[in-house]
Amino acid sequence: xxxxxxxxxxxxxxxxxxxxxxxxxxxxxxxxxxxxxxxxxxxxxxxxxxxxxxxxxxxxxxxxxxxxxxxxxxxxxxxxxxxxxxxxxxxxxxxxxxxxxxxxxxxxxxxxxxxxxxxxxxxxxxxxxxxxxxxxxxxxxxxxxxxxxxxxxxxxxxxxxxxxxxxxxxxxxxxxxxxxx
Numbered sequence: 438x439x440x441x442x443x444x445x446x447x448x449x450x451x452x453x454x455x456x457x458x459x460x461x462x463x464x465x466x467x468x469x470x471x472x473x474x475x476x477x478x479x480x481x482x483x484x485x486x487x488x489x490x491x492x493x494x495x496x497x498x499x500x501x502x503x504x505x506x507x508x509x510x511x512x513x514x515x516x517x518x519x520x521x522x523x524x525x526x527x528x529x530x531x532x533x534x535x536x537x538x539x540x541x542x543x544x545x546x547x548x549x550x551x552x553x554x555x556x557x558x559x560x561x562x563x564x565x566x567x568x569x570x571x572x573x574x575x576x577x578x579x580x581x582x583x584x585x586x587x588x589x590x591x592x593x594x595x596x597x598x599x600x601x602x603x604x605x606x607x608x609x610x611x612x613x614x615x616x617x618x
Contacts, residue, residue, distance in 0.1 A: 442504030445488040446512050449519050454489065456482050463489070463511055467518035469575050474510040477503035482511075517575040524584040526570040530599035533591075534567040542570070546591040547599070554587060569604075 448454055452467040461476040476482055479500035483490045489511055493504045516522070528535055528544070536543040542554040542562055556562050560574040560583050570587065574580040584603070593600035595611045602608065 440505075442491050442493070442501075442508045444508065445485075445490045446508060446515055448484075448487045448489065448515060452515060452518050454484060456484060463514075465511075465514045465518055469518050469521065472514040472517060472576060474507075474514050477507050479503055480507045482507070513577045517577055521573055521575055522577045522580045523571060523573045524580055525604035526572070526584060526587060526601055527604050528568040528570070528601050529593070530591075530597075533599065535564050535570055536567070537562065537564045542587070544587075544590060544601075546601070552590050554590070557583060570601075 452465060455464045455466075456476075457464060461478075463474050463476060463482060465472045465474070479494045479497070480503050481492045481494065483492070489508075491504060491508045491511075493500045528546070530547060532545065533547060534545050536545075540556050542556060542564075544552040544554065546552055557579075559576060559579055560572055562583075563571045563573070565571055572580055572584050572587075574583075588601045588603070591600040593602045593606075593608050595608070596613060598608050598610055
């Protein structure tokens, strides 16, 4: 049995859970918003004394994988509505900086023009310093996707390390040209 799928998901105070069997989804509502997670085929979900319990109907390989997936998605929704998720990005390079203007993120990344990124409604972006970006939201997948989109504007250079990287990301820099003997 799936080790992750076996664990029940604790529902904290302030989060309301409803299971829609017809549409095969779980609906979570809290103070921060509303999230829905799908129920994969072959998985049954029950709400027992403020805990979500996931069971599978058979022992097929795909159903076993869905068992852990369904539990992980529900757990991420509960964590997102109670604490929220955040990703931090660092902008490294001479003259590289970030500026927040309303619902737009202006990035100076060494191109001939600033890169303008429109901030989606479901995430919140703040700029801590001219070179630090913080992305917050209730949906873990959406926060990660927005961070990846911003990082794609200027990925870290393998020779000098310039570009946008995740906070704490370790880069292995390549050596440059070696001199002629």
